Amino acid sequence: MSIDEAQVRSTAGEVVEPHLRLPLSVLGMVRSVRVKRHRVSVEVVLPVDGFPAAVLTDRLRAALGVLPDVHEVMVEPSVMSDEQRRRLRMVLRGEAARGPTGDPGELSDHDSHDHDSHDHDSHDHDSHDHDSHDHDSHDHGTQAGSAPALGHEDGRPNRFMEPRSRTRVLGISSGKGGVGKSSVTVNLAVTLARLGHDVGILDADVYGFSVPKMLGVRGDPLIIDDLVVPPEANGVRCLSMGFFVPDETPIIWRGPMLHKALEQFLVDAYWGEPDYLLVDMPPGTGDVTLSLGQYLTKTEVYVVTTPQAAAQRVAQRSAYAARKLKLAVRGVVENMSWFTGDDGTRYELFGSGGGASLAADLQVPLLGQVPLIPALREGGDEGVPVVVAEPDGEAAAAFSALAARIDELGPARVYRKELTVR
Ligand SMILES: Nc1ncnc2c1ncn2[C@@H]1O[C@H](COP(=O)(O)OP(=O)(O)OP(=O)(O)O)[C@@H](O)[C@H]1O
Ligand SMILES: [Mg+2]
16 A cells, blocks of 8 residues: 555645644645655745744654554755745734634635745735835834824734734723732733633833743744744743843833834734733833723733732722723733731731722722732743643642633723724
């Protein structure tokens, strides 16, 4: 019996590329298949030189190795031509722009069989391709707050703002620094992912980025020409300024630069269609908050505070700022609520009642209280979020309860008329 070459090809095409999260046939990454007696060789075209292919190679070996009569599987990597890569970007942009009802099957015309063909008109999102546009020629105004709302004016979709987008954008905010915004963002994100949701984090704390380290991301994002593929750790994908500037470099940018950075994180990144995009917002009410108010008008704001009355007043200001930008403030999360001693006694080191009274002032629910747990800080420092390190611990329980409440709340009521679903 001989090996069925067509079967090898179709099996290879069904293997999902781990970073781009689509089947190889959709991505046009299987170039050729050869069969010689009991041996199959698959030539895989990688998007860029140095593209990590170890996991993909394992997946291909596993998938093909179980086919009848296959004794040996060879995976031969090569790199895409400019034309192939252009086409891949179109697929990724199209996929990213696809609404929740989009059927990935529609993309089957991008099957690797026709990778030599140069017809591109089969894809309805081709218009989003913007090869010929010069990014830098778009001037986003000269002062903070004057940036244009991100839309389709240059043909690049902000898919999170499309009416059909199913992504809930959760802005994690606080009035002042150090209350645990990033810790809450990361642990909540990992918890939501563990509940089976597709989750991303946008680290919008452009000056004080900390998400990659806390989440445990190793390695840089993949860059495919002008498209950034967010790296993943602990089941959560993330983009951060931390990937693009060395740690010790201070970021001294004016509003328009920040605006542009956020734009790239949203528009020039391949996020696909996550269920949740958590945004770690910088403390206070600066330029980034303004930009987000314009880009992501559907952002649901969750205010993190500590039990202290003083923290609560500052947090209140950030909530008012969010409301001024017409963002929906959905709830309050109190962090560092208590410390549980070995004997089970709770010590309220930072006082009590701050979260509840802020929630009452803002007329939103207090959605959760996270205790002060040394392992939470250690987890953040080591890049192993506490909900992963101690899945049965007190912190994991608090974040599970919080995630469940947020999930139950459902998406925010639509505020702005341009968001009205037609
Ligand atoms: N519940 C907690 N238990 C123990 N340590 C915590 C807790 N929450 C936060 N921390 C620690 O407190 C410090 C500040 O937390 P984090 O960085 O999450 O706050 P932030 O509000 O994002 O701060 P920044 O304004 O600097 O971005 C970190 O060292 C973190 O590990
Ligand atoms: Mg932070």
